[in-house]
Amino acid sequence: MEVTNNKILMKTNNATDGNNEASGPPSASKRSFAAAANRIEEAKEDREFQEFEREIFHTNSAEIDYGIRRTVKGDWYRKTVRGWGKVVREDIATHLIRQGLSARTDKDHELSTVDLAMDNCIDYWMVDYAQEIAGYVTPGQYTIGNRTALVTRGASLIELKPGAGADKEEFLDFWLFLVHAFPEPHQLDAFLGWLQQAVRVLRTAVPPAWAHGLALLLIGDPGIGKTSLQLLITLMLAGRATDPKIFFKGDSTFNSQLAENEHWMMSDPGHKGTKAERDSFLGNLKESVANVWMGCHPKGEKEITIPTYRRSSISLNPDKMALAILQGMEPGTLEKTLILNFEDGGKYRPDGPGGMHYEEWQERMIAALPYFLKWLLDVYTVPEALREARYGVRYTNPTYAAELAAPSLAAENVELQEVVRVSVFSWGEEDEHGERKALSTTGLTTGDVHDRLHALHNPARSRAAQHPEFRSSFSISALFRKWLGEAEEGAWVKLGLGRYQLRRREPRKSYTVYDFHQPLGDTAWKLGLEEKRENS
Numbered sequence: 001m002e003v004t005n006n007k008i009l010m011k012t013n014n015a016t017d018g019n020n021e022a023s024g025p026p027s028a029s030k031r032s033f034a035a036a037a038n039r040i041e042e043a044k045e046d047r048e049f050q051e052f053e054r055e056i057f058h059t060n061s062a063e064i065d066y067g068i069r070r071t072v073k074g075d076w077y078r079k080t081v082r083g084w085g086k087v088v089r090e091d092i093a094t095h096l097i098r099q100g101l102s103a104r105t106d107k108d109h110e111l112s113t114v115d116l117a118m119d120n121c122i123d124y125w126m127v128d129y130a131q132e133i134a135g136y137v138t139p140g141q142y143t144i145g146n147r148t149a150l151v152t153r154g155a156s157l158i159e160l161k162p163g164a165g166a167d168k169e170e171f172l173d174f175w176l177f178l179v180h181a182f183p184e185p186h187q188l189d190a191f192l193g194w195l196q197q198a199v200r201v202l203r204t205a206v207p208p209a210w211a212h213g214l215a216l217l218l219i220g221d222p223g224i225g226k227t228s229l230q231l232l233i234t235l236m237l238a239g240r241a242t243d244p245k246i247f248f249k250g251d252s253t254f255n256s257q258l259a260e261n262e263h264w265m266m267s268d269p270g271h272k273g274t275k276a277e278r279d280s281f282l283g284n285l286k287e288s289v290a291n292v293w294m295g296c297h298p299k300g301e302k303e304i305t306i307p308t309y310r311r312s313s314i315s316l317n318p319d320k321m322a323l324a325i326l327q328g329m330e331p332g333t334l335e336k337t338l339i340l341n342f343e344d345g346g347k348y349r350p351d352g353p354g355g356m357h358y359e360e361w362q363e364r365m366i367a368a369l370p371y372f373l374k375w376l377l378d379v380y381t382v383p384e385a386l387r388e389a390r391y392g393v394r395y396t397n398p399t400y401a402a403e404l405a406a407p408s409l410a411a412e413n414v415e416l417q418e419v420v421r422v423s424v425f426s427w428g429e430e431d432e433h434g435e436r437k438a439l440s441t442t443g444l445t446t447g448d449v450h451d452r453l454h455a456l457h458n459p460a461r462s463r464a465a466q467h468p469e470f471r472s473s474f475s476i477s478a479l480f481r482k483w484l485g486e487a488e489e490g491a492w493v494k495l496g497l498g499r500y501q502l503r504r505r506e507p508r509k510s511y512t513v514y515d516f517h518q519p520l521g522d523t524a525w526k527l528g529l530e531e532k533r534e535n536s
Contacts, residue, residue, distance in 0.1 A: 066099050066117055068092050069141070069150050070126050077130050077150060083139035084130065084152040092118060132260040134240065135309025136207055144306055155238035155262065157203060160377070161370035168375065171368035173348070180345035181225065186386060187340050190395035193382035194338050197392030198311045199236055200377060202262065208307030210292050214391045215285055215312040217326070219400060220342030225349040226315035227267050232365055236373060237311060238262045245269040250280035256298035264288065264312040271325040275466040281325050282333050288312050289336040328406045339397035416469060416479065417496040422460040423452045424516050425500070441517040443505065446473040446480065480514055492517070
């Protein structure tokens with residue numbers, strides 16, 4: 001409804017018509033009367049407008065999106081130039097007034113149209129949760145599963161620039177860095193294939209239909225550009241990264257930052273030396289590749305399950321301490337990694353001898369990315385021998401794949417049985433010289449075995465601490481039952497490559513006794529278990 005001043009002008013003119021014959025300007029009383037008439041007419045017109053506004057509002061309230069949202073928790077969000085921002089109620093009111101609504105009320109209505117718009121937002125536009133979610137290029141409202149989510153910030157993608165010819169002039173510096181970093185046969189193509197699939201999926205897939213991607217492991221000496229390459233990967237994957245190692249290691253369950261970042265980037269995550277920490281790390285690494293859905297647990301809030309896009313990269317030094325966190329990968333985990341040797345690129349790496357200082361190098365690399373990505377997506381083709389349908393690329397590292405693979409079940413059992421042997425048979429009585437004599441036969445409960453495994457003077461104590469099978473008497477009992485298998489009650493079973501024997505005795509009330517026996521002296525020598533000792 002268009003509001004004009006015609007009626008107001010008519011009222012003012014009518015109120016002064018009787019005095020038009022008088023000469024000179026109107027008196028002060030006449031001017032006051034005219035102003036009052038104007039105010040009365042304006043108030044009337046304003047009420048008419050508000051009534052019209054309310055009628056229109058109620059007719060279209062469910063269809064009008066004023067760019068505001070409220071979460072079930074009670075937080076307000078409004079649309080901004082960068083996405084959606086968390087604001088307070090007063091900011092929402094200001095936003096609605098800018099949209100043309102009124103914050104005024106009158107005696108006939110307790111709520112203004114601003115109040116009604118906010119109330120209707122709860123009815124028609126309320127969302128279950130609001131946050132950044134990795135992989136969603138455009139911010140806005142999405143239905144995820146059976147819940148409604150507000151994605152507050154979209155992914156920031158590099159604008160592609162054509163022009164790269166066969167000589168790769170536009171990104172030559174970056175190309176030379178990659179060529180010298182991955183000189184091993186097939187490894188440069190493996191990296192390019194991994195990156196091509198990661199970028200293409202992020203740019204083209206409709207959430208949550210993202211294809212899976214391998215976890216990238218870069219193994220090389222310190223200070224040669226591994227982390228610098230990871231930072232460039234971050235820029236190519238929407239510009240958001242986080243370090244997930246405290247969550248991977250089980251040190252925290254609050255992981256909302258993982259759901260908000262496309263690149264999960266770790267540099268030498270370290271290892272405390274416990275098998276539990278390593279198992280947690282490898283289990284979470286495998287899960288990050290295998291499933292796009294993840295449990296997101298913000299601090300102080302309930303955990304929610306949402307799909308996110310992600311790619312993981314880990315840079316490590318080639319020493320045993322750095323690689324320890326990854327050792328013991330089961331085949332199902334190993335197949336979800338891409339392990340590459342990262343070599344010194346010389347003058348082409350940041351701060352390389354005769355090359356560019358880091359700041360200049362980084363600036364040159366970032367400037368090359370729009371051309372490199374255009375070439376990667378539109379020109380480059382992964383060699384047939386490296387192509388793989390599910391992950392885009394498949395490559396087995398000839399050096400590190402075997403080193404990081406888990407031992408076979410037989411080898412694992414040999415280690416466990418040797419730890420038990422050393423722990424059980426090193427408890428003999430002391431001789432006259434204060435030295436303990438090795439035991440030949442002893443009967444123990446699983447509780448006794450647990451105490452010996454973790455005793456301070458046990459020479460195999462540190463080895464025992466690495467294995468969850470030795471954490472409690474219950475787990476030890478399960479391990480012994482597995483070793484004995486279907487052997488009859490009281491029958492001896494050889495363990496530890498035949499160096500000792502184990503049998504299970506009749507249960508004594510509420511517990512079971514296990515007998516341990518190892519041949520000693522001449523008997524052990526004849527069996528080939530010990531070297532022959534000369535009589536002193």
